[in-house]
Amino acid sequence: MKLKLSHQISLVLASVGLCSGICYLFESYLGYHAVALILLVLTSLIATSFDIVPVVLAATLSALTWNFFFIPPRFTFHISYSEDLLLFLLYFFIALVNGLLTVKIREAEAKARDKEEKEVTISLYNTLLNSLSHELRTPIATIIGAVDTLKDAEMSLNEDQKVSLFQGIESASLRLNQQVENLLNMSRLESGELKLSLDWVDIESWIFSVKNKFLGKCATVEIQIHLVEGLPLFQLDVGLMDQLMDNLLTNAVQYGKSHPVIRIEVGMKNEQLEILLSDNGPGFPEEHIPFVFDKFYRLPASKAGGTGLGLSIVKGFISAHQGSIELNNLPVGGCQFSVLIPAPTSYVNLLKHE
Amino acid sequence: MNKSTVLIIDDESSIQKLLQIILESHDFKVIQATSGLEGLKLAASHLPDVILLDLGLPDISGHEVLLQLKDWFSKSVIMLSVQNSENDIVQALDNGATDYLTKPFRTGELIARIRAAIRRNATDQKTAQWTFHQLRIDLVARVVWKNDQVLKLTQTEFNLLVFFAKNEGRVLTHQQLLKEIWGVGSQMETQYLRVFVGTLRKKIEDNPNQPEHLITENGVGYRFQA
Numbered sequence: 001m002k003l004k005l006s007h008q009i010s011l012v013l014a015s016v017g018l019c020s021g022i023c024y025l026f027e028s029y030l031g032y033h034a035v036a037l038i039l040l041v042l043t044s045l046i047a048t049s050f051d052i053v054p055v056v057l058a059a060t061l062s063a064l065t066w067n068f069f070f071i072p073p074r075f076t077f078h079i080s081y082s083e084d085l086l087l088f089l090l091y092f093f094i095a096l097v098n099g100l101l102t103v104k105i106r107e108a109e110a111k112a113r114d115k116e117e118k119e120v121t122i123s124l125y126n127t128l129l130n131s132l133s134h135e136l137r138t139p140i141a142t143i144i145g146a147v148d149t150l151k152d153a154e155m156s157l158n159e160d161q162k163v164s165l166f167q168g169i170e171s172a173s174l175r176l177n178q179q180v181e182n183l184l185n186m187s188r189l190e191s192g193e194l195k196l197s198l199d200w201v202d203i204e205s206w207i208f209s210v211k212n213k214f215l216g217k218c219a220t221v222e223i224q225i226h227l228v229e230g231l232p233l234f235q236l237d238v239g240l241m242d243q244l245m246d247n248l249l250t251n252a253v254q255y256g257k258s259h260p261v262i263r264i265e266v267g268m269k270n271e272q273l274e275i276l277l278s279d280n281g282p283g284f285p286e287e288h289i290p291f292v293f294d295k296f297y298r299l300p301a302s303k304a305g306g307t308g309l310g311l312s313i314v315k316g317f318i319s320a321h322q323g324s325i326e327l328n329n330l331p332v333g334g335c336q337f338s339v340l341i342p343a344p345t346s347y348v349n350l351l352k353h354e
Numbered sequence: 355m356n357k358s359t360v361l362i363i364d365d366e367s368s369i370q371k372l373l374q375i376i377l378e379s380h381d382f383k384v385i386q387a388t389s390g391l392e393g394l395k396l397a398a399s400h401l402p403d404v405i406l407l408d409l410g411l412p413d414i415s416g417h418e419v420l421l422q423l424k425d426w427f428s429k430s431v432i433m434l435s436v437q438n439s440e441n442d443i444v445q446a447l448d449n450g451a452t453d454y455l456t457k458p459f460r461t462g463e464l465i466a467r468i469r470a471a472i473r474r475n476a477t478d479q480k481t482a483q484w485t486f487h488q489l490r491i492d493l494v495a496r497v498v499w500k501n502d503q504v505l506k507l508t509q510t511e512f513n514l515l516v517f518f519a520k521n522e523g524r525v526l527t528h529q530q531l532l533k534e535i536w537g538v539g540s541q542m543e544t545q546y547l548r549v550f551v552g553t554l555r556k557k558i559e560d561n562p563n564q565p566e567h568l569i570t571e572n573g574v575g576y577r578f579q580a
Contacts, residue, residue: 177458197441197573199544199573201548202548202551202552204563205555205562205563205565205570209570212564233545233548238572238573239440239573346545348545348546349549349552
């Protein structure tokens with residue numbers, strides 16, 4: 001955090017005054033040469049975090065203070081010995097140069113950091129453009145190609161071929177929609193504008209609605225739900241929770257077997273909502289596990305489509321709930337995502353009513 | 355039987371064309387407006403059975419259209435909105451919209467909602483008995499049967515079910531439900547609603563985890579469907 005210039009100047013005045021005052025009290029033990037070194041240290045410290053004007057002020061002020069209060073004859077700016085005069089001039093010179101150099105180095109460092117950050121942003125942006133142009137253009141190409149073929153009256157398509165083209169258009173549009181949804185969610189997270197809209201959630205009906213919705217778009221998957229009995233209501237943003245479960249399920253299907261079996265266990269651990277989602281897929285290569293939640297990260301040579309946004313959105317939405325997520329390979333094969341979310345609970349659902 | 359009339363108020367011509375083809379192929383009569391004011395005029399002159407209303411219009415907002423319709427239009431208004439706009443949806447439902455669909459929507463869903471809306475127009479609000487498949491509600495005797503077996507419902511569960519039945523197919527917001535069941539100014543939170551919907555589901559649904567009657571609309575409220 002940077003202080004205002006006026007505050008910096010007041011702090012310089014105060015610290016030089018205070019330091020000189022303390023030195024003044026102990027002058028008889030220290031000797032006036034040591035006081036110069038102490039003031040020099042103070043000026044150097046000031047230079048490590050203040051702007052150029054306060055630094056020059058500190059150098060000048062401390063030199064004059066040293067001269068006036070410590071160099072004999074004391075309480076005058078007059079200097080009797082030529083040796084002391086030399087020391088005084090050297091002090092002033094060293095304090096000034098030292099201070100200015102430190103400020104310059106700090107500025108150069110800040111510039112280098114900015115440049116580095118800019119480079120990282122540009123490279124992320126390029127990665128995004130690359131994966132996006134692929135992920136958006138592939139379904140668009142499918143749609144345009146299928147529509148052209150269907151419109152072309154010269155082509156003699158049989159019923160099966162037509163059905164297959166229509167199915168192609170359907171799944172390409174759904175894929176496009178999913179990608180746009182992910183992009184919008186990513187920008188909600190990036191803008192920092194994401195506000196939770198919290199609502200009491202009945203976990204049992206929620207988790208089954210997640211399952212039913214997902215089966216509605218992907219019927220080939222088997223989802224087993226294991227629910228601990230007697231769970232309270234949790235206060236969550238159910239829209240975000242739906243999205244993140246959908247992304248986890250999509251991920252499991254994308255990287256899983258041709259007949260994916262997904263097991264979802266919901267319970268409580270340390271007063272937090274715990275969701276364990278495991279699949280029967282090949283698992284993740286151990287060396288990639290630390291990176292799977294990074295933005296745009298995709299397994300090298302992965303054939304499955306994706307922008308590398310899905311899991312980073314999952315992580316973002318969980319962080320918005322102050323929760324955590326981990327990925328582990330299971331000894332029996334497949335992998336397991338473990339989600340923990342701290343949230344207010346209410347046990348009114350377990351009371352007897354009326 | 356006369357064809358039912360649907361008024362579409364949407365400024366996107368591609369959506370207008372698409373909706374026209376879908377609706378006409380399902381035997382509805384279609385009227386189209388591309389602005390809010392034109393929509394209000396057409397609603398007054400044609401008295402459609404259902405209005406499909408887009409919230410983002412060029413002249414006045416969809417919310418404004420709803421407020422103006424509220425005074426004299428008693429039929430169903432289905433809103434078309436974009437995803438992740440629960441606040442907008444809740445506001446529109448509180449302003450008198452009866453249902454909503456988020457773009458992009460599937461055709462089957464659209465037709466089902468329009469049919470439910472037309473059925474709702476025809477239902478007599480003053481009836482004392484409702485039948486929804488295996489469910490039978492008798493308002494006078496205050497009894498509910500499921501497959502000819504009497505269900506043991508608490509007072510609150512019964513009131514809730516009756517309010518849902520009166521508004522079949524309509525999306526009811528949390529606020530509307532809380533106000534109806536616990537009265538104006540009630541400080542009850544949605545947690546109580548969750549509880550009663552949960553217990554009601556266990557009694558009326560064949561499989562409470564795959565509800566067919568009492569549907570949750572995330573972040574918005576509930577819909578009761580036959």
